Amino acid sequence: VNSYFGIGIGGMVPLAPEIEMAPGLNLFGIYDTQSILFGIDCNLWGMSSDSRYSYADFGISAYYAFGRKFIAPYIGGGLSFSAVDYETEVSYVAEREYYDYDIQGYRTSEETEYNTYVDDKSGIGAFIGGGVMLNRASSIILLAEVKYFVSFFKLAEPKGTVTYEQW
């Protein structure tokens, strides 16, 4: 046994522009050369209904595996191409016209309105991390993995309130 394919459950916790837990699913493949693990991953994070992030990536990686036993820790990293949508709620003051029956005419009022602004970006990024492989070299394996990622692009900072013209 030296190839594995499977699915994962997990998520990401972006630190910028806003800290949030964005859970989702993963598809992966690993080729095990005894000392090095080569991996391909597809991550789909932000699938929960309350997530502001919607994220997908495709990455390739290499990890050094410690030992050759059935429990194998590994560390390494790789590169990925990712696309992300980030929603922020923006408020703005809008002038609204309404008909006033008391004066039989139109009046204007200023009202604070809210809307969702979506910033969508894509590009490449890098990640480092590690994990533990259980039941290595068997027909069923389990991996627990944590990594730190940096994408080489920025997402818009949450603005809060903008002018009507800016909106």
Next chain:
Amino acid sequence: KLFQGFMFNLKLGYGF
């Protein structure tokens, strides 16, 4: 700040 953070994952694989 660049878009960055942590990812965690529990994976189940079929080996052959």
